[in-house]
Amino acid sequence: MGNQFEAPALGRRGFIASVLATGAVGFGWGVMPGAGRPALAASNASFSPVNLIEIGADGIVTVNVTKSEMGQHVGTAFAQIVCEELEAPWGAMRIKHVDSDPQWGLMVTGGSWSINWTFDALSRAGAAGRTSLIAAAAKTWGVAADTLSASEGKVSGGGKSISFSELVASGAVSGAWTADDLKKLTLKKPASYKIIGKSVQALDIPLKVNGTAKYGIDFKLAGMLYGKIILPPTRNGATAKSVDDSAAKAIPGFVKALSLKDPSGSFTGLVVSVAETYWAAMRGAALVKVDWDAGPNAKVDDAALAAEAKRLQADPSEGATWVREGDAGAALAKAGKVITAEYTTGLNLHAPMEPTNATAEFKDGVWHLHGGNQFQTMSVPLVAKALEVDPSKVVLHQYWLGGGFGRRLLGDYFIPAALATKALGRPVKVVYSRTDDMRLDCARSPSWQKLSGAVADGKVAALTHDVACGWPTNNVAPALLGDDLDKKNKVDVFAINGADVWYTFPNHHVRLLDNKLAEATVPPGYLRSVAPGFTVWALESFVDELAHAANVDPVAFRLAHLDGAGKNDVGAQRLAAVLRQAVARSGYSSKKLPEGTAFGVAISQGQERAAATFTACVAEVTVNKKTGKFGINKLTVVYDVGTAISPDGVISQMESATLWGLSLALYETTTIRDGAIVAANFDGYTPTRMSQVPPMDMSYIATGVFPTGTGEPATTVVAPAIGNAIAMASGARVRALPITPAHVKAAMA
Amino acid sequence: MITINVNGHQQTLDVPPDMPLLWVLRDVLDLTGTKFGCGSNLCGACTVHKDGKAVRSCQVSIGDAAGANITTIEGLGAAGEHPVQAAWIKEQVPACGYCQSGQIMNAAAFLAANPDPEDEEIVRAMEGNLCRCSQYVRIQKAIKTAAETMKTGGAATNG
Structure with a gap:
């Protein structure tokens, strides 16, 4: 994954921005906010080295937040990143969530991309501001800039000191920063961070407890x-x-x-x-x-969509190839025993509290x-x-x-x-009324996944993974469809991400099938954790099925495949590290559990390989083998975030993403009847409530490498960890979400 | 004409008596801190105090609220100084924040009636308040923090 300490290659961001900028939707949005844009004219009222930040003559620093604020406190993180390099006092930082304007470049908030995609640009904006302020002081005093330094909103050196506000008010600060200039700036090393890594109070919270926040x-x-x-x-x-x-x-x-x-x-x-x-x-x-x-679509129901998925899966000429390692088909044909399983998820709604x-x-x-x-x-x-x-x-x-x-x-x-x-x-x-909001939702398509695998010598010999679902990108942004491995078919990466794992499998084939009937009936959208919300459910459950077939402990089985060979270098090792930490914190290896209680594990890369947040979950679950009723004793989740901007902010997002995962795993689904979404309110669609929250242990690894996102990764691992624990505790392998006691009981029979 | 007292101010309103209190607060009185979430007593986002008790304002008609003292989030502690609001900041509870006016109003009325609650009592009292961001761990913690503050003298003024 290249140099983990530096900004990642433009990757998905570059692709999205270039497609949307080059006429696919006919609108001139660039890749990067700030970089290369002309600075506002210098004045003695404010100074703006790049359009992302503005330093006022009153010393107030305003960060223009191009991401939407929906619970992540992303604006606060933006302010911390700028503050760090600018050397402003934290109390001077303000955030402003900007309206749409081409000057901001690509405006999208999703994919747990926000910090990963902006950390470099924001750091450089702050560093540019500091450099210009120091240059102005140097010029004012007639000294060399390298004899001066900035801290807490002041430039000092040679026994003199002047505040940022005085410098701006004097009109002496200027500097138009081009993309090339910005690139040349040297950024701080993590060891010298003062505000990054601090749990500051989120700037949006006071407004949200006194009723003044305007939605x-x-x-x-x-x-x-x-x-x-x-x-x-x-x-x-x-x-x-x-x-x-x-x-x-x-x-x-x-x-x-x-x-x-x-x-x-x-x-x-x-x-x-x-x-x-x-x-x-x-x-x-x-x-x-x-x-x-x-x-x-007046006659379409869930069964019709499932039938279409099965038809696609049965037709080898259908679909786009997403992963091809070795020859999985040939390896399975030679294998003594092939295990095949079908995993499903139902229709899932967003149902944000603000309709x-x-x-x-x-x-x-x-x-x-x-x-x-x-x-x-x-x-x-x-x-x-x-x-x-x-x-x-x-x-x-x-x-x-x-x-x-x-x-x-x-x-x-x-x-x-x-x-x-x-x-x-x-x-x-x-x-929208709540019913309008639910029934007109761009719901997450149901998914139908078929996996076949074989083991030999305690390891995976071959794995095929067919994913069928409605593709959200066909509905939301068709221009963003990518090409499959053979450059023959279009592929929606947001319907298949997560199936491209960091495990080394000698023979691995992943195929994505487009359920057009599902798309026509309920035009789908992106739902928190996107494709890995269902691909990881199937894959990580099936990895346990293969571990059992190989008669190897599920943790040891995973670690054996995380060898970091070839394209899996670095990522596999980081994934192994979060798994080991989750195992250690949960008591997986040490705790004696009573009959009917077991641990289950699952790991994932979060959203996508190019912006991976390595994630592990251990679920401890007790199953009543007579009734199928089960309880979650504890969820242990570990992230590798590279660098935590705000530790408490990371934990908050981990709690939220974990419980969203729990909700999808156990409580949320609806159906399609006569072409309509059935759920009408929070009695028919039932997200997690307080009484359903299990004990949780959230922790993360931050080694100081480039930061990654936190809002979604945990969502991907909760369901398979619970399913694996249930199977371990009771022998019941449940393959449909949400998991209910009735499903567990039926799977035991 | 219907007269009610909202956050200490007497209001005389020319609205249909079957109009829910929620929409009177939001659309007539511009008190938008009270949120619309479900309209069916299923989420708690619209919780306000009616004569000191937590009610779902989507379920109370303005006719039925006539003569009552209503407290909304704007009147609980305008500067966010009510012990429950202060605890919400200390424990960094809100994520998207949309449900939090209702959570806070529900918690404030609950603590006024039960100043030293057990964990299970907190869960039972808050079960009707949905948080789609699932900030439940923090809500529970903040209610205990607020209870502690109120015990040690930070008295809550509860409308």
């Missing part, structure tokens, strides 16, 4: 109207034949029901009840009569959309397409996000507000 749903304009969507009978493909709002006119404040055409194709049938208040819009919506054509919503306003020829968003680079052109205007005429205004989890990577929820505003000539705020 998208809290935005209000004088004279705006409120809209409530009227749900079509199917998730996708329905059209409104006629709309009758005469009965709704009796509701005071009701304006009208709009039947809207969406040129972006995000909505095939879109009917919005509009009123002077949201309450009136809701009451009106209940009285509007819509004659719907339910469309082509999807947006407000639109048309002012001076520009469309202003208000609402939290995770992927401005794609959402702007999507909204522009719906409005039939040039993307340069659309601005997305950013707010705190009441949860993202990938839901707000797709900007479809801006469209009802935008089209209603266009139709009425007045600003409209459309708030």
Whole structure:
């Protein structure tokens, strides 16, 4: 993985940015924020070495945060990184979450990429600021810059000292930093960090305990109207034949029901009840009569999607090749005993606590959309397409996000507000009810995975892994599809990441199959932990099945395959280290467990090899063999984060990602019936609540190498660790998520 | 016309009596700290105090709230100084933060009635408040921290 101490090659970021910048969506977004952009003109009010930061004459340092804030405290981490190199006092740091603008380059918040992708640029922005401030002081005093140093917001040397604010106010600070200049700066070594590695209080938290934090749903304009969507009978493909709002006119404040055409194709049938208040819009919506054509998916259910997945898996001509090591097919044909298993996950919803919503306003020829968003680079052109205007005429205004989890990577929820505003000539705020939010979700597609393997001499001799699912990138950003190994087929890396493991398998074949029926029925999106949320579930469960077949302890079996050979160098060793730490902390090797209680382990790279966060989980589980009921005694999770910006921030994200993983493992799923998502609220879709939280032990390794992401990795390992523990404790191998006592009981029979 | 007291201010409102208190607070009085989450008494994001007791404001019509004293997150401790809010900062509870007004209001009413709770009582009291970011470990810890503060003299003023 190259030099672990330096910024990774542009990789995925470069690919996404280059595709989106070169006309695929017709919008000029660059790769890097800040670098190479002209600095703002120097003045005595503020100094901005690059557009990511601004140093005021009052000494306040504002960091322009290009990532969305949805619980990660990413802005605080940004401020710490800048503060470190700038040598500003921590109390001077402020964060500003910026609106969409091409000057910010690629704007996407997901994939646990944020810190990994920006650490270098932010460090250099801070270092550039410090260098310019020192140069200004040197010039003012007529001394050489290398005789001066900066600390705590002051430049000092030769017995003199001047504050950053005085320097800026004097107008002496200047310097336009080009990308090449920035590259030449020498950054600090971890040993001299002062603020990186400190658990500072997150800058967004005070606002979130006194009610003043403004989320998208809290935005209000004088004279705006409120809209409530009227749900079509199917998730996708329905059209409104006629709309009758005469009965709704009796509701005071009701304006009208709009039947809207969406040129972006995000909505095939879109009917919005509009009123002077949201309450009136809701009451009106209940009285509007819509004659719907339910469309082509009206008969589709889970069984139909599963049948399509099986058809694809049975056809060797289908699919894209993602991994090919050796010849797995030939090796399996020669093997004495081939083990085959099928793993599934159900339909999973984002259901952020802040239901999807947006407000639109048309002012001076520009469309202003208000609402939290995770992927401005794609959402702007999507909204522009719906409005039939040039993307340069659309601005997305950013707010705190009441949860993202990938839901707000797709900007479809801006469209009802935008089209209603266009139709009425007045600003409209459309708030999805919880049922609208669930039933119009870009849900994570169900997945169907088939694995076959053979063991010899205590190791894996061959493994094939077929993954079938709806591809989220086909729905959200088709331009970002990649090529498969043979350059013959398109591949959605966000439907297959995680299947490309750091284990050394002599014969390994991974194939990705595109379930188009799943995509047509419920156009899928990215859900927290993305593909590894299901690929790791199947793979790490099946690795245990192979370990049992080889009669080797599951930990020893994994370590034997983490030899770091060839392309697995460095990563395999880091993965082995987190596994060893999780084993040690959980008592896996030392603790005597009663009958019916066992440990299960699972490991993963987090999201993708190029930005890997090495992760291990040990679950200790007790199973009642009569009833199938089980309890989670403890979850031990270990990350390797390279460098922790805020230790408490890392632990917070680990707790959150672990419990999201637990929720997907045990509690969350819904189904598709008659082309519609069945769940309607938090009684039918049931995420983890406080009583379901098991004891947890969170720790991480930080050796000072380049930082990696923390928001998702743990999500990938919880389900397989629990499934493996259940199998170890009871012999019941469960292969479908979520795992229920009934599944466990059935698997024992 | 319906009269209620919100955060110590008398309000006389011309709204339909069946309008939920939630939407009156948010859309009429601009008190947007109280959040809409489910509309069905399933998530607790809209929790406020009605005469000192925690209620889900999506389930209380403004007609039924007539004459009552309502406290929202904005009135609990405007500067975030209520012991529960202070504990929420100390334990760094909020992630996305959207559910936290409801969590805090629920916890404040609970602690006012039960100043020295057992762990299981905390879980039972908070079970109806969903946190999609799953900050439950921190919520539990912060409630204990707040209980400790309130015991040692940091008295809570609970509307």
